[in-house]
Amino acid sequence: MLRDWLGHHHGRHDSPVHRLPAAAKLWTALTIIAGTVLVPWEWHAWFIAVVALLSLAALLSRIAIWFLLWRLLLLSPFVFGVVLVNALQASVHGSWLALAARSGICLFTVVLLANTTTFGKILSALRSARVPALLVTTLALMHRYLFVLLDESERMRRARASRTFQRQRRVRWHLLGTVVGQLFVRASERAERIYAAMCARGWK
Amino acid sequence: MHIPDGFLDGKTAATAAALSAVGVVLALRQVRRELPPRRMPLLGLSAAFLFAAQMVNFPVAGGTSGHLVGGVLVAALLGPSAAIIVLAAVLIVQCFLFADGGVSALGANLFNMGMLGAGSGYLVYRLVSSRLRGLRGQVTGVAFGGWIATVLASIGCAGELAWSHTITWAVAFPMMAGVHMVIGIGEGLISALAFVAIARTRPEIVAERTPASGGSLPGGVLRYGLLVALGLAVFVAPFACPWPDGLESVAAKLGFEGRGASAIVHAPVPDYRLPGIHSAAGATALAGALGTVVVFGLALLLGRILVRKPVRESTKDPSC
Amino acid sequence: MSGAIAVKGLRFRYHDGTEALRGVDFEIAPGECVGLLGPNGSGKSTLLLHLNGILPEKIAGDGAIRIAGQAITTANLESIRRQVGLLFQDPDDQLFCPTVEEDVAFGPQQLGLSGNELLARVERSLGMVGLSGYGHRATHHLSQGEKRRVCLAGVLACEPTVLVLDEPTSGLDPRGRREFKTLLQGIPATKLIATHDLEWVVELCSRVIVLDGGLVVADGSTTEILNDEALMVAHGLERPHSLRHQHPH
Secondary structure, eight states, rough: OHHHHHHHHHHSOOOOHHSOOOHHHHHHHHHHHHHHHHHEEEEEEHHHHHHHHHHHHHHHOOOHHHHHHHHHHHHOOOHHHHHHHHHHHHSSSSEEEEEEEHHHHHHHHHHHHHHHHHHHHHHHHHHHHOHHHHHHHHHHHHHHHHHHHHHHHHHHHHHOOOOOOOOOHHHHHHHHHHHHHHHHHHHHHHHHHHHHHHHHTTTO | OOOTTTTOOHHHHHHHHHHHHHHHHHHHHHHHHSGGGGGGGHHHHHHHHHHHHOOOOOOOHHTGOOOOOOHHHHHHHHHHHHHHHHHHHHHHHHHHHHHSSTTTHHHHHHHIIIIIIIHHHHHHHHHHHHHHHHHHHHHHHHHHHHHHHHHHHHHHHHHHHTTTTTSSSHHHHHHHHHHHHHHHHHHHHHHHHHHHHHHHHHHHHHHHTTTOOOOOOHHHHHHHHHHHHHHHHHHHHHHHHHHHHHHHHHHHHTTTTSSEEEEEOOOOOEEEGGGGHHHHHHHHHHHHHHHHHHHHHHHHHHHHOSSSOOOOOOOOOOTO | TTEEEEEEEEEEETTOOEEEEEEEEEOTTTOEEEEEETTTTTTHHHHHHHHTTTTTSSSSSSSEETTTTEEESTTTHHHHHHHHHEEOHEEEEEOSBBBEEEEEHHHHTTTTHHHHHHHHHHHHHHTTTTTTTTSBBGGGHHHHHHHHHHHHHHHHTTOOOOEEEEETTTTTTTTHHHEEEEEEETTEEEEEEEOSSSHHHHHOEEEEEEETTTTTEEEEHHHHHHHHHHHHHHTTTOOOOHHTTTTTO
């Protein structure tokens, strides 16, 4: 499931929205989110305008609407929970509707951004915004090797499953620890090899 | 525990973001100073590792696994500063690529899980492992630290939600703390198991970060401690502290009562003045303290089980 | 002289004390294509990592290794790494940038290239490996064969005189192997290839060096050594089929 999530972001989609410069999309998204979070609920004009803008962008992006809404739904359990609690509490101000609306709009913005902009371009935008290089490099390497590690963990899981003949609750915890530990060891060894490869091509 | 957008109001989000920013700047400086160049790619790889490790848990532990943070494990292996950067990277990717955690709440989430959580967990780890020597002490430290980290992070989360008037403290605190006291057990357990597995297959990774004898905490750790304390003061203390009562009794003794004593401390949740809640708060505190002691005992037990012969060299675990 | 490798009395010990190399000697003339064979654990990868100064961690500068006549020292590491291009066993270790063109550009960028010159170099290198137009592709989406070719492009972009390859055909399908062989044949640099793929070595290399237990146990023409069944078996190898058919029995 995670694989197609990440894969879809770099799918062969193309649209006017995809082609917009990443920095512009990033700053627009951030403005929308900041505004939606801070603006009082009574300023209906803001919310209407934002929803209109997002709908237009979603349409122009040519991404299937059911896809975007499905993503939205998947991310909502925490939102539902807190909204529910809030709705049941009369003592705090701010209606549950406002809460749900704000969260929903921001969620949708991020989903749209993630699906129309490749991560690499977001990183370049961050770099030009002078985010510290160490953090950007960490993000880049993380993104690059996410699949690799997920693949490794999947292979380990399959190998384990092939030798598991019974289901034992207690044993599972122990295996979990071993798998997690193994993953770190492999990540650490790979990090050393990457460093060697960087040095081999002149990294100072 | 990832707070979405819209749940925190402006002041809370901004305060948390400011605290986080300070923490990240400190962490970056520390890492640039301390981490040898050949370890730099390890930051990115550890972030990918954390992410993958969180995925590994999903099918096994059901609802609880989604909250595994792994911050204390990374802190024990790479140091608290590196752990903060790694967690920041994980949270940023989760936020922007998966909309898991709001953009405006990024500061708060990082503060909760990174500084409050992993920071305090690391402090606990250092304290425990300096008192109990050897691998056993480290394992106990990781286990207990992982639990403390989870619980504290959830309390910070509750405080932030309450300060934003999204949910009241009276509901948020028991809900978050209660649930995470259970989740934290999983976090501590998995962190400890993983730590032991790493110590057995690649002991040099663990040895690099083993605290030198003396047990004194380096200056950087104290700075994080300060940040943690500040955050607790801002997000938790106003709700959890019985100050209103304390101040009132002082005011009564000094004859200030009635001179608008209620204006001295503006309690965000008026329920605090009720004697019923006061004793309930006391009961909660007692339960919390008991729970902590029990979990520490469990952590000690775990250390004993996992590290049977503290003197022996590392041996391959036969059951895997 | 450029592109010559001279190794004399090379020793190396790991942190845990095991001696990986116990006095390795050989010389390779410019333009030669030499296969490096040996069983697992013979020290092949360790040896390769010495050729561009990644090992030992503290360079001794004692002249045990000379590239184009120059001993490897901490002072001339940059120049050595420009001359010696190393292709790692796992392409994922080497492809650490998010897109193909960023990765191929990494090396030349470290060497100081930028702007149009950099772009041209990247384009040329991709063309050399038959991956023109792949610039914008994400590295994690490529097939094994494509990954290896991008790695090669990234190394060629630094214009090395010596190419050192660690198991370049592992994980490749027959077509991939064939294509890679053709690619390598078209590159004039001196080549040292560590591999288990004996059939491939027969097609590509005129000379082989056999390493076992950290020492060179054989060094000579491919057909001569690979036909020596006893020698092959004694060092964890075997006589390749393609050579067997050349003999009456």
